[in-house]
Amino acid sequence: MVQETGYAKINLALDIVGQREDGYHLVRMVMHTVGIADRLEISVTDREGEVILLPMKTGSGIADEEAYKESDEEADAKSGGAGAALSYGEDNLVVKAARALFREAAKKGGQAAENIKGKGLRILLEKNIPVQAGMAGGSTDCAAALRGINRALELGFSAEALCRIGTGLGADVPFCIMGGTALSEGIGEVLTPLTALPEAAILIAKPPAGISTPEAYRGYDELMKKAAAGEGEEPERPDIDRMIEGLTEGNLEKVASSMGNVLEPVTGPRVPEIAELEKEMLSAGAVAAQMSGSGPTVFGIFADTESAWQAAERLSGKDLAEAVFVV
Numbered sequence: 001m002v003q004e005t006g007y008a009k010i011n012l013a014l015d016i017v018g019q020r021e022d023g024y025h026l027v028r029m030v031m032h033t034v035g036i037a038d039r040l041e042i043s044v045t046d047r048e049g050e051v052i053l054l055p056m057k058t059g060s061g062i063a064d065e066e067a068y069k070e071s072d073e074e075a076d077a078k079s080g081g082a083g084a085a086l087s088y089g090e091d092n093l094v095v096k097a098a099r100a101l102f103r104e105a106a107k108k109g110g111q112a113a114e115n116i117k118g119k120g121l122r123i124l125l126e127k128n129i130p131v132q133a134g135m136a137g138g139s140t141d142c143a144a145a146l147r148g149i150n151r152a153l154e155l156g157f158s159a160e161a162l163c164r165i166g167t168g169l170g171a172d173v174p175f176c177i178m179g180g181t182a183l184s185e186g187i188g189e190v191l192t193p194l195t196a197l198p199e200a201a202i203l204i205a206k207p208p209a210g211i212s213t214p215e216a217y218r219g220y221d222e223l224m225k226k227a228a229a230g231e232g233e234e235p236e237r238p239d240i241d242r243m244i245e246g247l248t249e250g251n252l253e254k255v256a257s258s259m260g261n262v263l264e265p266v267t268g269p270r271v272p273e274i275a276e277l278e279k280e281m282l283s284a285g286a287v288a289a290q291m292s293g294s295g296p297t298v299f300g301i302f303a304d305t306e307s308a309w310q311a312a313e314r315l316s317g318k319d320l321a322e323a324v325f326v327v
Contacts, residue, residue: 001040001043001150001152002041002042002043002148002149002152003041003042004042004113004122004144004145004147004151005037005038005041005080005144006037006038006039006040006041006129006140006144006147007035007036007140007176007179008031008033008034008129008135008137008140008202008220009031009033009135009140009293010028010029010032010034010107010202010292010293010297011029011134011175011293012030012031012032012137012181012197012243012255012291013028013029013030013200013238013240013258013259013260014029014242014260014261014263015028015240016028016217017261019085019221020187024171024221025185025187025217025220026186027072027171027184027185027187027188027239028183028184028185029188029240030181030182030183030194030199030238030240030244030247031172031175031184033121033180033245034135034327035065035130035204035327036129036136036204036325037128037129037140038125038127038129038140038141038143039048039056039128040094040124040125040126040141040145041056041061041124042121042122043082043121043122044119044121044147044152044153045119045120045121045122046118046120047162048119049120049121049323050120050121051095051120051121052120052122053088053089053095053100053125054088054123054124054125054298055088055124055125055126055127055256056124056125056126057126058126059129061124061144061310062124062256065319069131069203074218075202081186081277085220085325086127088125092137092138092141092171093138093142093145093170094123094144094145096141096142096169097142097145097146097165098121098123098145098149100146100165100168101146101149101150101153101157102116103159104161105153105155106153106158106230111154111156112155112157115153115154116153116155118181119153121149121152123145130322130323131210131289132211132212133167133210133289133292133293133297134213134292134293134294134297135206135301136175136176138170139169139170139171139172139173139175139176140172141171141174142166142169142173142176143162143166143174143177146165146166146173146177146179147162157197157258159177159178161186163177163189163191167189168188173185174188174191175188178191178193180184180193180194180196181193181194181195181196181197181247182194183240183244183297194248194250195247195248195250196247196253197247198247198251198252198255199252199304199327200203200252200287200301201243201301201302201303201304201307201308201309201327202299202300202301202302202326202327203281203299203302203307203308203311203315203326204292204299204324204325204326204327205272205277205281205296205315205321205323205324205325206321206322207274207277207296207298207320207321208273208299208321209271209273211267211271211294211295211296212294215226215294216263216266216267216294216295217263218225218293220262220266220268223266235263235264235265236260238258238260238262239258242254242257242258242259243255243258243259252301255300255301256287256288257288259275261287261290261291261293263291263293263294264291264295266294267291267294267295267296268295269319271296272295273296273298273321274291274295274296277289277298277315277320278290278291278298278300279320280311280314280318280320281311283298284307284310284311284314285302285303285311286300286301286302286305286307286308286311287301287302288300289301307327308326310324311312312324312326
């Protein structure tokens with residue numbers, strides 16, 4: 001049995017700089033790994049090609065059969081809309097990662113192809129990262145699955161090869177494989193490691209609502225069409241070059257003042273808690289606060305941990321977030 005951990009991310013900056021002919025958006029983002037994590041336990045079985053994914057009871061290593069049943073029923077009821085329940089079926093990125101590795105190992109041939117013969121997988125997933133939160137919860141699970149299955153079946157894929165495979169599964173997957181702090185370009189697959197965020201505490205709050213990434217990007221396209229027609233303004237864009245300078249210099253205030261997320265004008269009006277959370281965090285002493293990814297999660301950067309925890313306690317008394325973390 002192999003264990004893997006998948007860490008969440010936040011977007012210190014998110015800009016959209018174009019769109020490919022196939023519809024994929026071209027991005028320029030600064031992404032940063034944070035200490036909220038899902039955990040996978042991967043076991044090899046003797047049922048060739050079978051991939052079973054089950055929820056795991058927190059910290060137990062035991063499948064939560066009841067949660068599996070409830071998730072399936074809820075997913076069927078919500079049929080994939082915003083706020084949809086996590087599915088453990090073929091549409092889950094962990095299962096897709098397993099299927100992709102089986103295909104790639106067969107194509108690779110040699111020992112990798114031999115090692116998948118007669119083999120299947122049973123994967124337990126301990127889910128701690130909120131779903132549809134703009135924190136790459138699905139992508140980081142996918143990345144963890146790619147790393148863990150590669151080890152469990154001794155397939156011998158390099159990190160670069162896993163990133164290539166991951167790109168076909170989700171734009172954030174290569175970053176989640178690499179982790180740290182990085183400039184993400186292209187559709188998310190072109191990564192440049194950056195100096196880590198200067199020492200700080202990060203308060204993270206997830207409102208009850210959820211929004212899918214495709215929905216947010218469609219909203220951005222509509223926003224830009226209206227701006228081009230003179231019916232609105234383009235979103236304010238982050239100063240990513242200045243942010244990179246701030247990271248290199250270890251200047252937290254410079255990093256904070258360069259932040260921005262062009263998807264916030266899309267998700268913000270749909271989830272009023274976003275603006276309220278940002279206001280609460282800034283009034284509690286955060287040097288900056290903004291939405292992560294496609295939202296609706298909000299994070300605030302604090303110069304010290306004590307201030308972040310005090311702000312978290314303030315939020316716990318308000319009906320603005322269903323999950324609050326300090327990392």
